[in-house]
Amino acid sequence: MARRTIRAEPISGQLKTSIILIDFENVQPKDLTSLRGRPFKTKVFCGANQAKIPFDLAAELQPLGPDAEYIRIQGTGRNALDFHIAYYIGRLAAESPGATFLIVSKDTGFDPLIKHLKTQDITCHRLPSLSDIPGLASPPAPSSPDRIQKVADSLLNRKDARPRKLKTLTAFIKGQLNARATDAAVNDVVARLTQAGMSTQPDGKLTWPSA
Numbered sequence: 001m002a003r004r005t006i007r008a009e010p011i012s013g014q015l016k017t018s019i020i021l022i023d024f025e026n027v028q029p030k031d032l033t034s035l036r037g038r039p040f041k042t043k044v045f046c047g048a049n050q051a052k053i054p055f056d057l058a059a060e061l062q063p064l065g066p067d068a069e070y071i072r073i074q075g076t077g078r079n080a081l082d083f084h085i086a087y088y089i090g091r092l093a094a095e096s097p098g099a100t101f102l103i104v105s106k107d108t109g110f111d112p113l114i115k116h117l118k119t120q121d122i123t124c125h126r127l128p129s130l131s132d133i134p135g136l137a138s139p140p141a142p143s144s145p146d147r148i149q150k151v152a153d154s155l156l157n158r159k160d161a162r163p164r165k166l167k168t169l170t171a172f173i174k175g176q177l178n179a180r181a182t183d184a185a186v187n188d189v190v191a192r193l194t195q196a197g198m199s200t201q202p203d204g205k206l207t208w209p210s211a
Contacts, residue, residue: 017096020133021045021085023105029130032060035068036178040102040133042068045085048076059171063178079109086113093122101125102133148185151176152192156209166190166204 018040022029025047035042042064061068073084089101101117101124103110110126117124127133151173155162163169173189174181194200197209 017041017099018102019043019092019096019099020102020104020130021088022130023081023085023103023107025081026105026107027129029057029104032057032064032130033174033181034130035060036063036181040067043088044068044070045081046070046072047081048073059168060174063175082107082109085110089113089117089122089124093117099123102127104128104130104133144180147177147180148188149192152189152196155193156196156198162206162208164206166200166206169193169206 020035020040020042022042022044024044032042042061044061061070071084071088073081085103092099092101101122103114103124103126105126106128108126114124114126154176155169155172163172169190170186173186177185177189199207201207
């Protein structure tokens with residue numbers, strides 16, 4: 001089946017507000033770095049029984065600041081999360097007229113709602129993954145060598161509060177590089193830290209040189 005093209009439409013010379021609503025019960029994105037530096041607001045809806053959120057995912061959302069938040073639904077039951085998303089679309093549509101809503105879910109139960117929203121002049125689409133959102137698939141601009149060195153220097157010059165594990169360090173570097181946090185840039189920072197005396201143990205723990 002041909003893939004539909006979704007375009008951002010201008011209003012008064014500006015792009016519409018685009019709001020991503022992730023059905024975390026249905027789709028668990030493994031990487032949210034593509035959202036950094038993009039003109040989206042993101043809301044991640046978690047089921048009442050989803051007690052734990054992966055650390056990496058939380059660390060990737062943190063640099064987005066007020067443009068991203070987790071919403072844990074109240075109560076359980078069939079379609080409970082779906083109703084919460086529908087409520088937020090209605091509320092946000094009133095607060096931000098002309099906004100575009102992008103539901104990230106494989107649940108086709110949203111489709112009748114989307115058809116109804118269209119009759120109310122509310123733009124809403126359902127996509128099975130983040131990568132299907134136009135613009136997110138394109139790679140971010142590469143980080144400059146100066147920026148990479150600045151991140152490395154800031155870590156080396158710290159006397160405390162340094163990441164103690166490689167996993168935490170990687171999340172921290174991504175947050176500092178923001179939209180330019182490509183794998184190559186992150187690896188470059190780690191390589192410069194290693195050259196300066198940082199070492200990684202087999203269990204992932206880090207040993208830092210004296211500042």
